[in-house]
Amino acid sequence: MVFMARRGVCFQNVSLSCPWCEGVPECASHLFFQCKFIAGFWRRIFMWWEMGWKQVEGFSDFFALCNNVQMAGFRKRLWLIAIAATCWTIWLARNGLKIDNRRVCMENLMFLTKMRALLWIRSIHDEIMLKEDLWWISPLGVGWNQQNPIPLSPVGGPLQLDG
Numbered sequence: 001m002v003f004m005a006r007r008g009v010c011f012q013n014v015s016l017s018c019p020w021c022e023g024v025p026e027c028a029s030h031l032f033f034q035c036k037f038i039a040g041f042w043r044r045i046f047m048w049w050e051m052g053w054k055q056v057e058g059f060s061d062f063f064a065l066c067n068n069v070q071m072a073g074f075r076k077r078l079w080l081i082a083i084a085a086t087c088w089t090i091w092l093a094r095n096g097l098k099i100d101n102r103r104v105c106m107e108n109l110m111f112l113t114k115m116r117a118l119l120w121i122r123s124i125h126d127e128i129m130l131k132e133d134l135w136w137i138s139p140l141g142v143g144w145n146q147q148n149p150i151p152l153s154p155v156g157g158p159l160q161l162d163g
Contacts, residue, residue, distance in 0.1 A: 018035050019031075020038055020097075021036060028058075028059070029058040029059070031090070031094060032059070032062070032087065032090055033057070037106075040106065041086075041106060041109055042086075044110055045082070045083075048139065049140060066083050067080075078117075081120050081121050081124070082113070082117040085117035086113045086117075089109060089113045089116055090109075092112075093112075118132070
């Protein structure tokens with residue numbers, strides 16, 4: 001808080017409750033997973049990927065859920081990038097609510113997540129040409145054209161999310 005106070009952020013009227021439901025003291029597990037609004041958001045993200053959302057208790061359960069999906073290779077890379085973009089979108093929206101009192105509706109959260117994930121994918125895999133019109137509907141159906149094939153596993157082995 002000292003860091004932000006030095007930058008002119010005022011904390012006098014900042015609530016310590018969840019910015020989404022305002023009924024529970026804010027903590028990471030509630031903010032990212034247990035709040036009903038955010039659980040609905042995750043449900044929509046998982047539906048976008050044609051998967052079912054399973055309620056999780058915290059980050060360990062969440063990382064296991066995301067890492068154990070029935071996907072492999074490049075599709076799993078896209079999935080994990082989309083999951084990271086979703087977490088980042090939640091955090092930025094939370095900060096917008098807490099600091100600037102800026103509310104974001106569910107449709108905008110979905111749009112921001114899809115756009116952010118697409119931009120991150122493009123920045124990492126510039127050789128991939130996704131069919132963007134399908135990206136917005138279902139990332140599993142996008143198809144892609146690779147000019148230079150990339151290895152399916154990163155150097156050093158598969159990606160581990162839980163450290």
